[in-house]
Amino acid sequence: MRVADTGEFGLIARVTARLRHGQACLLGPGDDAAVVAAPDARVAASTDVLVEGRHFRRDWSSARDVGHRAAAANLADIAAMGGVPTALLVALCAPPNLDVRWAEELSEGLAAEAARVGASIVGGDMSASPTLTIAVTALGDLGGRPPVVRSGARPGDVVAVNGRLGYAAAGYTVLSRGFRTPKLLVEAFRRPEVPYAAGPEAARLGATAMIDVSDGLLADLGHIATASGVAIDLKREAFAVPGQIRDAALALSVDPYDWILGGGDDHALAATFPADVALPAGWAVIGAVGDGAGVTVDGAPYRGAAGWDHFR
């Protein structure tokens, strides 16, 4: 059955029937707007859009995978402010011949990823479109803490990262060369493993700046360096190259550091902390903040892949 057969309202009814409400959902789908709890009288909000052929391919990822990834990209943005996600709103633009099962499984993936952090889908919209497009808005709660912004890094801070680097980029390269294995890397591209809890943890520890790694570590630390008016220098030796990434890089003739330093989409969290903060397990110190501008590796500009611009 195609979405054109169920119609807009039929499809919305089928999709919303499967949803469970999270704790913060005070009024879910089916009205003009949803109502979501915002316990500290503020709400963090972020929107990300995924376009078929640019952010995902239906022959590379299942509908559930795409749902997981679309949700993860947004939920990671809330975590990167030090927040706990509470709700998702999802706009789906679908070709009329799209199989209804695809839309249903997409929403199941979105809902399952949201459920990992106690959040749920509270609303959305659907329309026909020649281009399969998913726009997701995540809402979150800051728990009374100031948001951890990009502009707070200070010379003397350490730079630390929590989560995977290079896995999703390696998986993307594997898929783009026509392979389906190693499974670990391909799955990392399909469903990022985001360290959501590390976001609020970093905020409680006194992180001075934070970002989720979506454009690539160097590019995203570049956003922090620019916003904070500082320089960031990374230590190459701080990055162990995992065995499966090393093997895949060898097989595909890629410099594994291009994936680790240049690849996005793992949605690791990168943050700066005062040097005297004792970082718990999960955080790896990878560099330091200094005076100046830009991001360097061992004191020099990195000459590999540099990140991703969605118009180029």
Place this chain on the structure above:
Amino acid sequence: MRVADTGEFGLIARVTARLRHGQACLLGPGDDAAVVAAPDARVAASTDVLVEGRHFRRDWSSARDVGHRAAAANLADIAAMGGVPTALLVALCAPPNLDVRWAEELSEGLAAEAARVGASIVGGDMSASPTLTIAVTALGDLGGRPPVVRSGARPGDVVAVNGRLGYAAAGYTVLSRGFRTPKLLVEAFRRPEVPYAAGPEAARLGATAMIDVSDGLLADLGHIATASGVAIDLKREAFAVPGQIRDAALALSVDPYDWILGGGDDHALAATFPADVALPAGWAVIGAVGDGAGVTVDGAPYRGAAGWDHFR
């Protein structure tokens, strides 16, 4: 200059440089997420998506017009819950050859419409796409009141409407027949005049149910009737046919009631109230709630155009 020339970050920088923050914007664009005030510890949230060729045409509407309409559709959803909009998040998917001015003027239109209610654009995302698509999420504050949902209408209530009916549909028909006048109707399609303040007003007056008219009055009252488990009967004589609509209907051989009862996109607010509520100026009583199901006009099903399904 095309958006492919500025790139994603360049375009975001150009667009956000023009934005002014509303009062509720605690942290605006430029970080992983925005932070918006939610004074009563809840946030109302709604998402709408507009797809070129389906919801708008660039030869019918300027970029500013499209921005006004995209914002209005969402802000009206917040008003229809009895809320006051606080913020917009905007995802823009644009063909790489789109003129940068179009994107800038779109955001000016969005921001100008939001400013009417004191709201502002606090965040968003941009991507290249073959299909020009705009997904807007509106956030709003309920001022301590319960949300006015679709399910609260009770037999004995009156049905009232605030705002224009049929103007946008008439303008759409005018444009689709190749005409550019009457200007009043065409402009009504391009930039709806939404009675935003009537939403919180209705909530304070004790409205039992409310919806914004986006699919057409009969279709949208049908949503209330279904959600509330009631019947709604409208009085045809309660609808005066405005002169310009009557003239255009005559010229185009259309039944003007098809526009008034079946046409959406004016984003009038339709609400049900206990019969003893004294309705202020702006609200027109158009019918009554009774036992049963469905929406009738003078006791009989309406046999004209019946609303809009975005997959058909």
